[in-house]
Amino acid sequence: MKSFFHVSDIGDLSAALQEAAEVKRTPFAWKALGENKTIMLVFFNSSLRTRLSSQKAALNLGMSPIVLNIGQDSWKLETEMGVVMDGDKSEHLREAIPVMAGYCDIIGVRSFAGLTDRAYDYAETVLRQFIEYGGKPVISLESATVHPCQAFADLITIEEYRRGPRPKVVLTWAPHPRSLPQAVPNSFAEWMNAADVELVITHPEGYELDPAFVGNARVEYDQMKAFEGADFIYAKNWSCPGVTDPSQYGRVLSQDRSWTVGTRQMAVTNDAFFMHCLPVRRNMIVTDEVIDAPTSLVIPEAANRTVAAQVVMKRMLEDLQP
Amino acid sequence: MKSFFHVSDIGDLSAALQEAAEVKRTPFAWKALGENKTIMLVFFNSSLRTRLSSQKAALNLGMSPIVLNIGQDSWKLETEMGVVMDGDKSEHLREAIPVMAGYCDIIGVRSFAGLTDRAYDYAETVLRQFIEYGGKPVISLESATVHPCQAFADLITIEEYRRGPRPKVVLTWAPHPRSLPQAVPNSFAEWMNAADVELVITHPEGYELDPAFVGNARVEYDQMKAFEGADFIYAKNWSCPGVTDPSQYGRVLSQDRSWTVGTRQMAVTNDAFFMHCLPVRRNMIVTDEVIDAPTSLVIPEAANRTVAAQVVMKRMLEDLQP
Amino acid sequence: MKSFFHVSDIGDLSAALQEAAEVKRTPFAWKALGENKTIMLVFFNSSLRTRLSSQKAALNLGMSPIVLNIGQDSWKLETEMGVVMDGDKSEHLREAIPVMAGYCDIIGVRSFAGLTDRAYDYAETVLRQFIEYGGKPVISLESATVHPCQAFADLITIEEYRRGPRPKVVLTWAPHPRSLPQAVPNSFAEWMNAADVELVITHPEGYELDPAFVGNARVEYDQMKAFEGADFIYAKNWSCPGVTDPSQYGRVLSQDRSWTVGTRQMAVTNDAFFMHCLPVRRNMIVTDEVIDAPTSLVIPEAANRTVAAQVVMKRMLEDLQP
CATH class of the missing domain: 3.40.50.1370 (Aspartate/ornithine carbamoyltransferase)
Structure with a gap:
C-alpha cells in the first residue's frame, strides 16, 4: 500500500x-x-x-x-x-x-x-x-x-455490533458553534458506500456533501424520517461543502438545535447504536442521555x-x- | 495498586x-x-x-x-x-x-x-x-x-542521608512572587507523618495547611525556633490553603523575605541538609549560599x-x- | 568524546x-x-x-x-x-x-x-x-x-559528491528578511578549514566572520569572482558578526537581492553542486531554478x-x- x-x-x-x-x-x-x-x-x-x-x-x-x-x-x-x-x-x-x-x-x-x-x-x-x-x-x-483511519475504525465497530446483515446506517448532520471540515462525513459516506450497509444521509438543505462521496446513498432532509428503523446513527457536524455554490464553502449555514441528536429522534430508530468520531460537543451534537446510554459506541469506536x-x-x- | x-x-x-x-x-x-x-x-x-x-x-x-x-x-x-x-x-x-x-x-x-x-x-x-x-x-x-511522586522521592532521599534514627525534619514556607498550589507541602507532610521522623511545620500565620495533611506534626510560627536542631530543612512556597477562611484560598498573604532560607537560619540547625522539590526561585526561597552548599540535596532528590x-x-x- | x-x-x-x-x-x-x-x-x-x-x-x-x-x-x-x-x-x-x-x-x-x-x-x-x-x-x-552536526553532515556530503581531490568550496552569504545567527557559517568554515578543500568565503563588506572560524580561507567581496571554477556553493544568510564593531552585532546590514544565488552566478562555476543547511527561503537565498536543479544537494545533505x-x-x- x-x-x-x-x-x-x-x-x-x-x-x-x-x-x-x-x-x-x-x-x-x-x-x-x-x-x-x-x-x-x-x-x-x-x-x-x-x-x-x-x-x-x-x-x-x-x-x-x-x-x-x-x-x-x-x-x-x-x-x-x-x-x-x-x-x-x-x-x-x-x-x-x-x-x-x-x-x-x-x-x-x-x-x-x-x-x-x-x-x-x-x-x-x-x-x-x-x-x-x-x-x-x-x-x-x-x-x-x-479521514480514512476514522472511517475504517467506524466500519470495524459497525461490523462488531451489527445485529444482522445489511444494517441501516444514518449519517446525520448536527449543530456546532464553529465551522468544521467535511473530512469525517466524506470518508464515512465513502466507506459505507463500499460496505454492505444501507446508507442514508440527512442534513439541512445546503449541507449537501460532494457527490463523489455521497455515491448511492439516499439523501433525506427530514431527520426524523431518516432515523426511522435505523440500526446505527452516526452524528457529525460539517460546514457547507459548497457543492452548488463554492462561495458558500466552509460557511455555517445553520445552528438549528432541533438537529441535536436526543431521545426524541432515537425513539424512532431500531434501538440504534449511537456513533461519533469524537471530540464531541455534548448537548450541541448529542444530548447527555443519548451519549451516556448503553447503546453509545463512542468509546469502543475510539478504541478501534x-x-x-x-x-x-x-x-x-x-x-x-x- | x-x-x-x-x-x-x-x-x-x-x-x-x-x-x-x-x-x-x-x-x-x-x-x-x-x-x-x-x-x-x-x-x-x-x-x-x-x-x-x-x-x-x-x-x-x-x-x-x-x-x-x-x-x-x-x-x-x-x-x-x-x-x-x-x-x-x-x-x-x-x-x-x-x-x-x-x-x-x-x-x-x-x-x-x-x-x-x-x-x-x-x-x-x-x-x-x-x-x-x-x-x-x-x-x-x-x-x-x-504530589506523591515527589514526596516518595523526598522520603527516599531522607532515608539515604539521615545520620541517625528519627531525624528532625522541618517543612518551612518561603516567599515567592506568585500564587502556588499546596500539593507539595500537603504530600510532604502526609508522607513524613507516616514515616519515622519528627516533623515540624513552620510558616507565617494564615498559611495553615489542611489538618488532614498536618496530622500530628508540630506547627511553629517562629521559623528560627522551628529550625533549632533540625536535620533536614524542606523549603517550599505555598499560597493560603483557606482552612479557616475559604475565601482566602489561593491568596498570597505574605512575601516576607525574612523567611528566605539563608545561612542565618541554617546556623541554628544540626548542620541540616537543605531540600526543595524544584523548580526553585533562587534568593527568594533560598539564598545561593545555602542551595550551593555541600549540604544541599536538591540534585540527588530530583534524581530520586x-x-x-x-x-x-x-x-x-x-x-x-x- | x-x-x-x-x-x-x-x-x-x-x-x-x-x-x-x-x-x-x-x-x-x-x-x-x-x-x-x-x-x-x-x-x-x-x-x-x-x-x-x-x-x-x-x-x-x-x-x-x-x-x-x-x-x-x-x-x-x-x-x-x-x-x-x-x-x-x-x-x-x-x-x-x-x-x-x-x-x-x-x-x-x-x-x-x-x-x-x-x-x-x-x-x-x-x-x-x-x-x-x-x-x-x-x-x-x-x-x-x-552547529557542528550540520558541518559534519556537510563534510560527509562533499566527500560523497566531490569529483576530484581538493575541491573548491565557496561559502556565500545570501539575503534574508530576518537577523540570523552565525553558527552555521562559523562551523562550516571551521570544518572546511580542517578538511582537504580550497575554501573561499564571500559576503558584502561588514559581514566578516570571526577570525577563529575564517582561519586560512580566502575572503572575497566580489561574489562572481568567488564563484569562478567552484565545485560546491554553500549558501547561507547570517547577520553581522560584529568582529570590528561589536555594537553592530546581530544587525541586518544588507538585503541585497543581487546576492541571491541564481543561474547567473552558477554559470561561472565548475558546474558546482548547490548546498544549504535548510530551512531555506526560496527566491531570497536561492532561486527555484538552482535549488530544483539536479546539482542541488540539499536533500541528501539533510539525510546525512x-x-x-x-x-x-x-x-x-x-x-x-x-
Whole structure:
C-alpha cells in the first residue's frame, strides 16, 4: 500500500475486516515487522485520538514513532510554489517533505482543510505533495477532505455490533458553534458506500456533501424520517461543502438545535447504536442521555482507531519487507 | 495498586524504601514487566522533572511512554458535567479519559489546582474522574492537592542521608512572587507523618495547611525556633490553603523575605541538609549560599524522582501480569 | 568524546568520514551500544532536521530519545548567576542542567544566539553550563556560535559528491528578511578549514566572520569572482558578526537581492553542486531554478544529518561502555 487515503486503498473490505479482528486479538504478533522501522507522525493541527492511537499502533508493531508538531516543535511551512519567501514562513514543503521522509519509513500527516478555498482543499494539495515528494508510504491522519483511519475504525465497530446483515446506517448532520471540515462525513459516506450497509444521509438543505462521496446513498432532509428503523446513527457536524455554490464553502449555514441528536429522534430508530468520531460537543451534537446510554459506541469506536491504524501500518510494513 | 495518590497507596513504607534501594541498584532488572505495555503521561500543566523522570522510569521498566500535552498537542477539555458545550472547549473529560485509557495500560496525570475554588480543588475533581472513568491504574503526577511522586522521592532521599534514627525534619514556607498550589507541602507532610521522623511545620500565620495533611506534626510560627536542631530543612512556597477562611484560598498573604532560607537560619540547625522539590526561585526561597552548599540535596532528590516513579510503575505492572 | 562542539572534538577527519560511510551502510549494526541508554534532546528553540535526525540516529543505535521543549513542555529557565528570581523565570539552569543530566546518559542542546550581546553569545554561556554542570557528554544541536552536526553532515556530503581531490568550496552569504545567527557559517568554515578543500568565503563588506572560524580561507567581496571554477556553493544568510564593531552585532546590514544565488552566478562555476543547511527561503537565498536543479544537494545533505549524529552518539556510547 503506497498511501492510505481512499477506501479503495484498503482493497477488499471483508479481508480488511478479518485482518482487523486478528490484529485486535493478537496485537503484538507482528512486532518483528516494525524492527528498525520508524513512522513520522506530522501534525499541522491538534489531535488526541489520532495522535495517540497511531503511536500505539506503531508500538504494537515494534516500530518507533516520531511525532512532529509543525508550527510548534518546528516553524511554519510554505505550501505555495514560486513565491518569494520573505514572510513568516521559514521553510517550504518542497524541502521539508523529502527531508522528513529521509528520516523514516512511513509518514502520517494531519492537515485540516482551510475551509476558505474549496478548489485548493478538494485538490488535497498538502497531502498530495507528501505523496509526490516524500517517496515513502503516506497515511492521511485526516487531511483536507478525508479521514480514512476514522472511517475504517467506524466500519470495524459497525461490523462488531451489527445485529444482522445489511444494517441501516444514518449519517446525520448536527449543530456546532464553529465551522468544521467535511473530512469525517466524506470518508464515512465513502466507506459505507463500499460496505454492505444501507446508507442514508440527512442534513439541512445546503449541507449537501460532494457527490463523489455521497455515491448511492439516499439523501433525506427530514431527520426524523431518516432515523426511522435505523440500526446505527452516526452524528457529525460539517460546514457547507459548497457543492452548488463554492462561495458558500466552509460557511455555517445553520445552528438549528432541533438537529441535536436526543431521545426524541432515537425513539424512532431500531434501538440504534449511537456513533461519533469524537471530540464531541455534548448537548450541541448529542444530548447527555443519548451519549451516556448503553447503546453509545463512542468509546469502543475510539478504541478501534488503534486497530484500524495497525492494519494499515502492518500492510505498509509488509510491503517494505525485502 | 489501582492508583497512586496518597501515602496509604504505597503500603508499608519500610518495604517501599527497600524496594526503592533495589530499583536504584539494578534499574533494568525488571524490563520484562513492561514489555508491550504503554504508559500515557497526560499534562494539563508544564513539567520538567516529572515529565522526564516518569519517561525514564517507564523506559527502565521496558515500557513505552506516550506523552500528551493537553491544550497544546490536543485541545482544551471540559471538566464540568451537564453543560452545553458551545464555548472554547472541544471535548469533555468524560470521553477523553476512557479514550486515552483505551490506548494504554497505566495513566499518569498532571493537573494543578486552579486555586480559586477550594472545594473543587480539594475534591480532586479531575484526578477522580481519571480514576472513575479510565478503568486503568492512575498515577498523580501532581494533582490539585497532592504530589506523591515527589514526596516518595523526598522520603527516599531522607532515608539515604539521615545520620541517625528519627531525624528532625522541618517543612518551612518561603516567599515567592506568585500564587502556588499546596500539593507539595500537603504530600510532604502526609508522607513524613507516616514515616519515622519528627516533623515540624513552620510558616507565617494564615498559611495553615489542611489538618488532614498536618496530622500530628508540630506547627511553629517562629521559623528560627522551628529550625533549632533540625536535620533536614524542606523549603517550599505555598499560597493560603483557606482552612479557616475559604475565601482566602489561593491568596498570597505574605512575601516576607525574612523567611528566605539563608545561612542565618541554617546556623541554628544540626548542620541540616537543605531540600526543595524544584523548580526553585533562587534568593527568594533560598539564598545561593545555602542551595550551593555541600549540604544541599536538591540534585540527588530530583534524581530520586526516577526511583520513586519506577517503584510505583513496577508495582502497577506486577498487578497487571496475568 | 566528552562534548561535540568544535571540529577538533571529532579527531582525525579521514577516520570520521570512513566511520560515517560504515554507519550509512549498516545503520543498525551498533544497536547493542544504546541498550538501556537514554539521550535527552533539549530545545530552547524550534527545530526540524536536528530534532528528527537526532531521534533517528539515537533509535538506530538502540538508544531511547527523550525530547524536551523548554518554555513549552517546561517553563523558562534563568541563565544568569546571582539574580533574585522574582520575574517570569521559574527555574535556574544551575538546577535544571544537573537534574536533566540525572535522567539520561547523553545530552543534546539547541540554544540559539540571542544576537544582542556578542560577548555573551561568543562565550557560549548556555552550552558551557551544560558541559560544566551536567557531568554527561554534551552535543551542540546548534548553540550560539556553532552547529557542528550540520558541518559534519556537510563534510560527509562533499566527500560523497566531490569529483576530484581538493575541491573548491565557496561559502556565500545570501539575503534574508530576518537577523540570523552565525553558527552555521562559523562551523562550516571551521570544518572546511580542517578538511582537504580550497575554501573561499564571500559576503558584502561588514559581514566578516570571526577570525577563529575564517582561519586560512580566502575572503572575497566580489561574489562572481568567488564563484569562478567552484565545485560546491554553500549558501547561507547570517547577520553581522560584529568582529570590528561589536555594537553592530546581530544587525541586518544588507538585503541585497543581487546576492541571491541564481543561474547567473552558477554559470561561472565548475558546474558546482548547490548546498544549504535548510530551512531555506526560496527566491531570497536561492532561486527555484538552482535549488530544483539536479546539482542541488540539499536533500541528501539533510539525510546525512542522521549519519553525522549517529557517528557522534556512537562514539559517546563507546566511551560509556564499562
